[in-house]
Amino acid sequence: MTYDHLGRTGLEVSKLGLGTMNFGWVTDASTSLDLLDRAVEEGINFVDTADAYGGPQSPDMEQGYGLSEEIIGRWLAQGGGRRDRIVLATKLYQPMGTGPNDRHLSAYKIRKAAEDSLQRLGTDHIDLYQMNHVDRSTPWDEIWQAMEQLVREGKVTYVGSSNFAGWHVATAQQEADKRHFLGLVSEQSLYNLTARTVELELIPALRHYGIGLIPWSPLGGGLLGGALRKADSGRRSSPDFLAAVERHRSQLERYEALCADLGERPADVALAWLLHNPAVATTIVGPRTPEQLHQTLRAPHLNLSAETLRELDEIWPGPGGEAPEAYAW
Known part of the structure; x- marks a missing residue:
């Protein structure tokens, strides 16, 4: 595994994060512990969760809420230095x-959410506490005062965001x-080849x-993981997935042909493309089994040539660069 600093901090995280x-939802507790x-x-030392993970994220469906954190807490409770071997990241915002x-x-929610997460996780501190969405109705003075208090108390070490726009950051x-x-x-x-x-x-x-930057959905909901083969074999048969495959079929044919020429799995190429970007500190992978996890380990060590990167840009064009030059002079 390779590691990189998390932004400007001295903290090093694995280039793949779990x-x-x-x-507790798609993956049972026993397999999750494995x-x-x-x-x-x-x-892998970066483990990412959220208070709402473990079931349908809906305010009217509380079953499963917190289950992901509870399972991680069960794993940590086994001891053996587990807590000191990971950078533990969780989130708040969701109902x-x-x-x-x-x-x-x-500030009320931040305090309560942190205490509840710490209890479920069975630990005394969260390494990275992430706001899962921007809150347009709460002033930043209130948010930062609450976060500062958690840091002073030693309950949180670093603060992150998720789903923020550039101007929010x-x-x-x-x-x-x-x-x-x-x-x-x-x-x-x-962030992935299909969403730039x-x-x-x-x-x-x-x-x-x-x-x-920590990309989520690096495989575009499965599109970049060999979607044509999966769709043809019936492994991904949901109407939404099949519709996405048809919408992007010509691009997927070129992409999977390129991966075949490289002799690499499409999923590894997609992950390696993200990791070549110096802005990316780590990327989240969500395997359902230990075997799937093992298959991702090639990506951090896969170097894509300049020619391959150009071909990927042709297949999956971005927005034209950075603003404002992407749309103005």
């Missing part, structure tokens, strides 16, 4: 109930600077402020 959204063991054995203060980023960081607070160290966003909008303004903002 995403645990499926824990996945955690295998990840650490393979050198954890139907009450008016069970969601978003008020800039605003958050400017307000943190006024308070002489470290502010954001990471941003977790949708973040190249316009978000990535330039992250680079300016020294904030590490």
Whole structure:
């Protein structure tokens, strides 16, 4: 496994991070524990979860809420130095109930959400506490004051964001600077060969402020993982997936042919393309089995040539570069 700094911090994280959204829902508890063991054995030290993971993320369907964190807590409780071998990241924002203060980023919610996550995880600190969405109704003074308190108490070490726009990142960081607070160290966003909008303004903002990018859905919901073969074999038969395959069929044919010429799995090429970008600190993979996890380990060591990168840009064109040059002079 290879490692990189998380943004401008001294913290090093594995280039592949274990995403645990499926824990307790798609992947049963026993397999989830095995996945955690295998990840650490393979050198993965970044484990990403959220308070709402473990079931349908809906305020009216509370069953499963917190289950992913609870499973990680069970794994940590086995001891053997497990806690010190991982960088533990979780998130808040999603509704954890139907009450008016069970969601978003008020100081009230931040305090309660952190305490609840710590209890489920069975630990005394969260290494990276991520805001899962921007809260347009709560002032940054309130948000940062609450986060600062958690840092002072030793319950949180670093703060990150997720699903922020470039100007949200800039605003958050400017307000943190006024308070002489470290502010954001990471941003977790949708980014893959099929979804490159973040190249316009978000990535330039992250680079300016020294904030590490953590892509989620790096395989585009499975499209970049050998979708034509999976669709033809019936392994991914949902109507939405099949419709996406048909919508992108010509691109997928070129992409999978390129991967075949390289002698590499499409999933590995997609991950390697992300990891070649210096803005990317780590990328989230969400395997359902230890075997699937093992298959991803080639990607951090796969070097794509300049010619291959150009071909990928032709197949999956981005937004034209960074703003404003992407759409103006």
